[in-house]
Amino acid sequence: MDMKLEVVIVPVSDVDRAKHFYGEQLGWRLDADFPISDGYRIVQLTPPGSECSIIFGEGLTTQAPGTLHGLQLTVTDIVKAQEELAGHGVAVTGPFRDETGAFHHAGAAHRVPGLHPERASYGTFAAFTDPDGNEWFLQEVTERAPGR
Template identity: 75%
Template sequence: MDMKLEVVVLPVSDVDRAKQFYTERLGFRLDADFPVQDGYRVVQVTPPGSGCSVILGDGVSQARPGTLHGLHLIVTDIEQARKELAGNGVEVSEPFQDVTGIFHHPGDADRVPGLHPERASYGSFASFEDPDGNQWFLQEVTERAPGR
């Protein structure tokens, strides 16, 4: 049986501010905005090229705004992605790799400044936060690992 991740629920404090950030600054597609009733509003946005959408809104999550860390946007050129996001007013970290060379530690721990020396697929990252402090990572993937 296939199981596909298609929606991630993102806790935000101000739905309109978050909607603007994700659609105007990140370029996510606005799929839906349902103001169902007072205290319950569902907004769905989708990153360009992604099969997984993000739902944010009022009354859609019990998590505190700003507590979701570790979401990844996969890009084929991390430098170009950083340039585009920065051009849209997003504060993006400089590229980094992890000291282990495998993935990355949470937060800023064990970051090595700069792109992966061989620009190895899966090896270079950058990070940014939305207005609530939810943390996202850009990860450069140019060649998929076998079976992916």
């Protein structure tokens, strides 16, 4: 049976501010904004090219705003992706790679500044946060590993 990741709930403190950040600033597609009832609102946006969306709103999670870390967006050119985000006023950290050459550690202690020396797929990252501090990573993938 196929199982596809469809939605990730992002905990935010201000729904309209988050809607502006993801929709207006990042340019993600607004799929829905349903004010169901007092204290229950659902906003759904989808990054360009993604089959998975994010949802935030009111009454959707007990997780504290800004506590979601490690969400990842895959891009084919991390330098262009950073330039695009910076052009929309988003502060991006990177590019960097992990000192192990594998997936990045939590936090910044093991980051090596710059692109992967061979610009290998899966080897270069950048990071940004939304207004609440939810942390997102960009990972450059130019050639997928077999079976992915």
